[in-house]
Amino acid sequence: MDEIMAPFLDVRDLSIAFSSRAGDLSIVERSSFQLAKGEVLGLVGESGCGKSVTALSLMRLLPQTARVSNGSIRLGGTDLLSMSERAFNRIRGRRIGMIFQEPMSSLNPVQTVGWQIMEPLRVHLGLSRAQARERAIELLERVRVPAAASRLAAYPHELSGGLRQRVMIAIAISCEPELLIADEPTTALDVTIQAQMIDLLVELQKSSGMSVVIITHDLGVVADFANKVAVMYTGRIVETGPVGAFFDRPVHPYTQALIASLPDPENPDRKLSTIEGTVPRPLLLPPGCRFAPRCGFRRPVCETILPDLWDVGSDQAAACLKPFDYEIPDPHD
Ligand SMILES: Nc1ncnc2c1ncn2[C@@H]1O[C@H](COP(=O)(O)OP(=O)(O)OP(=O)(O)O)[C@@H](O)[C@H]1O
Ligand SMILES: [Mg+2]
Numbered sequence: 001m002d003e004i005m006a007p008f009l010d011v012r013d014l015s016i017a018f019s020s021r022a023g024d025l026s027i028v029e030r031s032s033f034q035l036a037k038g039e040v041l042g043l044v045g046e047s048g049c050g051k052s053v054t055a056l057s058l059m060r061l062l063p064q065t066a067r068v069s070n071g072s073i074r075l076g077g078t079d080l081l082s083m084s085e086r087a088f089n090r091i092r093g094r095r096i097g098m099i100f101q102e103p104m105s106s107l108n109p110v111q112t113v114g115w116q117i118m119e120p121l122r123v124h125l126g127l128s129r130a131q132a133r134e135r136a137i138e139l140l141e142r143v144r145v146p147a148a149a150s151r152l153a154a155y156p157h158e159l160s161g162g163l164r165q166r167v168m169i170a171i172a173i174s175c176e177p178e179l180l181i182a183d184e185p186t187t188a189l190d191v192t193i194q195a196q197m198i199d200l201l202v203e204l205q206k207s208s209g210m211s212v213v214i215i216t217h218d219l220g221v222v223a224d225f226a227n228k229v230a231v232m233y234t235g236r237i238v239e240t241g242p243v244g245a246f247f248d249r250p251v252h253p254y255t256q257a258l259i260a261s262l263p264d265p266e267n268p269d270r271k272l273s274t275i276e277g278t279v280p281r282p283l284l285l286p287p288g289c290r291f292a293p294r295c296g297f298r299r300p301v302c303e304t305i306l307p308d309l310w311d312v313g314s315d316q317a318a319a320c321l322k323p324f325d326y327e328i329p330d331p332h333d
Pocket of ligand 2: 052053
């Protein structure tokens, strides 16, 4: 493929397995998504569907018990999975920044905030101590930490949740990454601070032109921030497309159910629809479509055929037979 035309981030057929006493558990299966420079992808789906595991694989930070069992991850044409750990260390934190879902576990409790912001600047950008200190203060100011200079000596536990989250953002953007992965960057915060944090991320993305993968349960964040959306269900991407189509013309019944469960601002009293049933456990996955047991459009074929992510036009793709009248589409059409 012509590398100039290739997407900036290209995840293809990514599968991730955890080893367990019962054998390998497939947690992410043949997941594919692409992102151009400056694009923002919203990755959504119910708790446990594999969003964080996918994000961690992009940073090559999967837990020891997990491994990528199939597929490729390319950034700017370079295969991230096959490079040595040493080579990848020059990418992690520099070309790819990450805001982790658990701020306390990703900040080091025994190092000051200043040290944690300055370290990547010194390692990746070769800044002197004085230069790194100056840049650390600028970064804290950029993420609107009040009295920035005086926070450098603080330890993470001395800061409020909101400030810790800002410090994590400062670290993630410190080396001006080309790709930022933000895994539920606002979950632990109260609603007002959540909104401020998302505004801040939107502003940082606009001014830097970085690409972003934002993982969130909040479809309002998707609407405000993302250009594209990928919907995951039980470790598989079931729909991808532009953000407008996601809200206006969702194709997969699971996506439709997610959208239907949103409160309607013009009709706030409307009864919210909830999705019946529960997400199946990894060892108890149904043989056909994973969503079939909960799907109102289910036909017998859905219980035997596991759908691929098929092109449904208008840049949308969905892993569902319904748009094809329940016949497997011909890949050459
Ligand atoms: N260290 C681990 N060992 C075994 N299984 C794990 C481990 N970490 C995650 N899993 C399993 O992998 C699946 C996906 O987890 P993941 O954390 O990616 O979900 P998620 O979509 O990020 O959920 P949430 O929205 O709650 O953050 C879950 O079924 C989870 O139980
Ligand atoms: Mg998660």
